Amino acid sequence: MSRLQAQVQQVLQEQGLLAQQTPGFQGRAGQLAMAEAVAETLQTGGALVVEAGTGVGKTYAYLVPVLLSGERALVSTATKALQDQLFSRDIPRLLQKLNLPARVALLKGRASYLCLHRMQQARHSEVLRQPTAAQDLAHVEQWAQGTRTGDLAELTVLDERSPVLPLVTSTRENCLGSACPQYRTCHVNLARKEALAADLVVINHHLFFADLSVRESGVAELLPTVRVTVFDEAHQLNTTGVQFLGRQLSSTQLHELARDMMLAGLTLARGLVDWPALVQGLELGARVLRLAAGRHHGSVRLRWLADGPQGLDPQAWAAALAQLVQALQAVSCGLDTVTELAPDFVRLHERAGEALAVLQHMQGAPALDQVRWLEVSAQLRLIESPLDIAQTLGALVHGTPRFSSPDVPAAPDPDLAEAAAAPPARAQAAHPAQEGGDAAPRSWIFTSATLGAEPGLRWFTEPCGLTSARILQVESPFDYARQAAVYVPPDLPLPAEAGHPQAVAQLAAQGANVLGGRTLVLTTTLQAMQTIARTLPDWLDPDLDLQVLVQGQWPKRRLMEQFRAATAPGARGCVLVASASFWEGFDVPGSALELVVIDKLPFPPPGDPLVQARSERLQAQGRSPFADHALPEAIVALKQGAGRLIRSESDQGLLVIGDVRLRHKGYGQRMRKALPAMRWLDGPDDYARALQALTRASTTGKTD
Secondary structure, three states: OOHHHHHHHHHHOOOOHHHHHOOOOOOOHHHHHHHHHHHHHHHHOEEEEEEEOOOOOHHHHHHHHHHHHOOOEEEEEOOHHHHHHHHHHHHHHHHHHHOOOOOEEEOOOHHHEOOHHHHHHHOOOHHHHOOOHHHHHHHHHHHHOOOOOOEHHHOOOOOOOOOOHHHHOOOOOOOOHHHOOOHHHOHHHHHHHHHHOOOEEEEEHHHHHHHHHHOOOOHHHHHHHOOEEEEOOHHHHHHHHHHHOOEEEEHHHHHHHHHHHHHHHHHHOOOOOOHHHHHHHHHHHHHHHHHHOOOOOOOEEEEEEOOEEOOOOHHHHHHHHHHHHHHHHHHHHHHHOOOOOOHHHHHHHHHHHHHHHHHHHHOOOOOOOEEEEEEEOOOEEEEEEEOOOHHHHHHHHOOOOOOOOOOOOOOOOHHHHHHHOOOOHHHHHOOOEOHHHOEOOOEEEEEEOOOOOOOOOHHHHOOOOOOOOEEEEEOOOOOHHHHEEEEOOOOOOOOOOOOHHHHHHHHHHHHHHHHOOOEEEEOOOHHHHHHHHHHHHHOOOHHHOOEEEEOOOOOHHHHHHHHHHHHOOOOOOEEEEEOHHHOOOOOOOOOOOOEEEEOOOOOOOOOOHHHHHHHHHHHHOOOOHHHHHHHHHHHHHHHHHHOOOOOOOOOOEEEEEOOOHHHHOHHHHHHHHHOOOOEEEOOHHHHHHHHHHHHHHHOOOOOO
16 A cells, blocks of 8 residues: 555545534445555556546545655546636535635636726627626626636626626637736636646646647647646546547637627728628628528538538538638738737637638548537528547557647737746656656546446546546445335327326326425427426426526526525425436435436437447447447436436435336347436335325434
């Protein structure tokens, strides 16, 4: 046993330091096993993949050895909410209890920070004519006078959907960089410099992959100085990575380019260029391309092969694409004549060039290892991405990183590069050289509650390029057989049949009527969510006055707060109907949530371009697209949704899955085994008795 492993034991064991100092803390065998494996990996280097079931305490299981090691570390999460929790609560609490000095920094994407320059310009925007927009801007301006970080998460009074947010934040496209008059006081740059001087930096997956793609957030300068990298909520890595490691261009970007060019041109270079003509040409080109994409109901993804997106006229599409290319070439030429007048024109010229490079690339056939598609919704998005992140992440873990995409040259901020060249003294002292003078090998930790459907965790390791990583699976400490039960109604229509959403709504209402709310309905599509939310009130007992909450009605944070508060004396009971973003990250321990209803098995949509391309690759390899892709994807998603129910040792609840295929199909057995070991209910009578038992438990002092 290494010295670090012994220290970890002293902290996390049953009668260890944390148990002695923290009321309610219980040493758990699974948590200790994971922490010891992390400590070993920190000593030896390499990659460790840990699937740690709900309740294991994986956050402390990796933080304790990382902090005790003294190594400079990077922790990446899937959500900004977990980032804030780690930075504001978990890490400071551990540092205090372990009596360790460490400088910790929080780093988010630029859209999370106030842009002082754009805030000054926001008063002239037409957006302020919208209801409440002027009031929102006033809140921002008042808060800006006292904030040190500029992190908009501090401004809790501002709705995350406020139209003012794009006005007071910057994007990579519109940021002026070192030419900005507010550059020295820029909150984004100050956050990056703090990160480069810190011992432990907390980031998110989006920021990590965005920086690997365009090298603009500071992570590229930070990563080489870090010896330990931890990815929490690692199950989202592949999905997040493919969004950033390819090429994409949206009609929104083109319209914003036209708007910003007109504003800068008329303000700073009136009469020198025919700005209205350039803007009109660009907007017309974008509009013609949108018309060439055709009419579609809702949001669709069209696979884009050599001759263009499927279902579209190839000649009309090629002509529209060429017209937009010509418009961007004219814009680029016009901006080139005025770049010496103001930094605004330099950045506009760069934006036009980047958009032009993407469009010219899209005029050719996609590469063999890439998938290209057209996303048609309220906007148009042209996307090309790798099928997975195996090459990029695998190369990074094994020591041969690639930091930038072909279309966007790496241009690190010189100030950041200078800061990165001098890491903190604590980190410098903590990097002991191995024999022969070589640096200690780097360590990579990947962890989540759900990483696959079989012991090898191939669902996660293959697309992430981690097939040679050490694998550890730690089971949840919860007594699922005692705490929860699963019910699959035997007489429900098949998901493809008419009336299925209505039947799910009736089933959810039956439970909510007995429990007085306390119900979460998770759907696999937005259409099903809307149908269930619309139908549900018809089946609810009007005397109970239950409140139906629907995803999109309010921001996610507010919906969660309202749902949690529904058990307070005098509060209305709640039923929440939600789709994709609530299958994970929705954490409601205690009696506020006792029934989770999942409408159907969450198989990936077969018509999705990424799903199609991955299936074709598996077929070419002689493997089964269903058994090796669709089924594992569905199992992982189902486990995530089921994981919303039991969040603590005292929780009790019912999981209802409205899909009879789980009973009758051959793959149903594999899916049932992948779920937590809950009791299985046979029929409606068993379900009714289980609901009544929950009601009795809720009214006899069950602890939260």
